[in-house]
Amino acid sequence: MIKHARLALPLAVAMAGSALASGVAADEVNLYSARHYDSDEALYQAFTEETGIEVNVLEGDSDQLIERIQREGVASPADVMITVDAGRLWRAEQEGIFQGIESEMLAERLPESMRHPEGKWFGFSQRARAIFYNPETIDPSQLSSYEDLADPAFEGQVCIRSSNNIYNQSLLASLIAHHGEEEAEAWAQGVVDNMARDPEGGDTDQIRGVASGECDIAVANHYYYVRLLKSDDAADREVAESVEILFPNQDGRGTHVNVGGAGVVEGAPNEENAIRFLEFLASDQAQELFAAGNYEFPVVEGVAKDEVLESWGDFKKDELNVSELGENNPEAVRIFDRVGWR
Numbered sequence: 001m002i003k004h005a006r007l008a009l010p011l012a013v014a015m016a017g018s019a020l021a022s023g024v025a026a027d028e029v030n031l032y033s034a035r036h037y038d039s040d041e042a043l044y045q046a047f048t049e050e051t052g053i054e055v056n057v058l059e060g061d062s063d064q065l066i067e068r069i070q071r072e073g074v075a076s077p078a079d080v081m082i083t084v085d086a087g088r089l090w091r092a093e094q095e096g097i098f099q100g101i102e103s104e105m106l107a108e109r110l111p112e113s114m115r116h117p118e119g120k121w122f123g124f125s126q127r128a129r130a131i132f133y134n135p136e137t138i139d140p141s142q143l144s145s146y147e148d149l150a151d152p153a154f155e156g157q158v159c160i161r162s163s164n165n166i167y168n169q170s171l172l173a174s175l176i177a178h179h180g181e182e183e184a185e186a187w188a189q190g191v192v193d194n195m196a197r198d199p200e201g202g203d204t205d206q207i208r209g210v211a212s213g214e215c216d217i218a219v220a221n222h223y224y225y226v227r228l229l230k231s232d233d234a235a236d237r238e239v240a241e242s243v244e245i246l247f248p249n250q251d252g253r254g255t256h257v258n259v260g261g262a263g264v265v266e267g268a269p270n271e272e273n274a275i276r277f278l279e280f281l282a283s284d285q286a287q288e289l290f291a292a293g294n295y296e297f298p299v300v301e302g303v304a305k306d307e308v309l310e311s312w313g314d315f316k317k318d319e320l321n322v323s324e325l326g327e328n329n330p331e332a333v334r335i336f337d338r339v340g341w342r
Ligand SMILES: [Fe+2]
Pocket: 221
């Protein structure tokens, strides 16, 4: 059985019935997860079936979980923390949440760009930051890269969310890594100059902006588009069908991708089980489930993808190690501030 708890519950309730509550070590693993997809349940069940290790889940947002682990200190039952975006994984790492682990299996199965250099966390799914456009107003031969978003030719045409969002911070962090700070700042300024409106809403709202005609170009993670495409609401499907998706920088470094990932918590009471859990996440079966929950890309080669993702075929992904996205995060935030990207 999987025990679920929301972060609002006191720990005694959250972990009620678990051996931890009575202080006895048992075959279990405690996950602190900032992911909450329906498919996660199946994932945990499969792990328990394979290993006999019970999974206890505490859900919350990334910053809450970090705070919680810090507050609990050495008494924390946390074994594994799962979250999304390299920027957030980096933040957790900076706060000393993760311990480095060694696993031959993870080293073999996961590409190098999906592993923290000291084994502090691992990426298990990928999301692409894609460009969306109105095919009736935009000539795709003029638009193929993130750099093009700053082209004065697109003045007043770009919809992109605010800079306090980690997805944009990580995108700018990738531009800093590839071009240096000065060029990255010029790019950010160029995008601000091209904005169709002051940043508002989430990624889905940017795609909707293209469909409604408020802008001609938008930036959003690919899965928001897939959600619209598969929505039960016909109006949502119409939105998705009226815009085109493109994967930027195919002639160069590849499309900026980010990760959903996890690491073993420093001082984890069930460290061995925690490592087994991470290794399980790299198995074919788990990779399929982990990625499917949010229409993400599995990171292990040859694992089946969602049919929409499959239909896009292969595209080139930026292989920048995702830990660089975290390292460049503070500079990205400063640049956004300087150029007035709200
Ligand atoms: Fe998201």
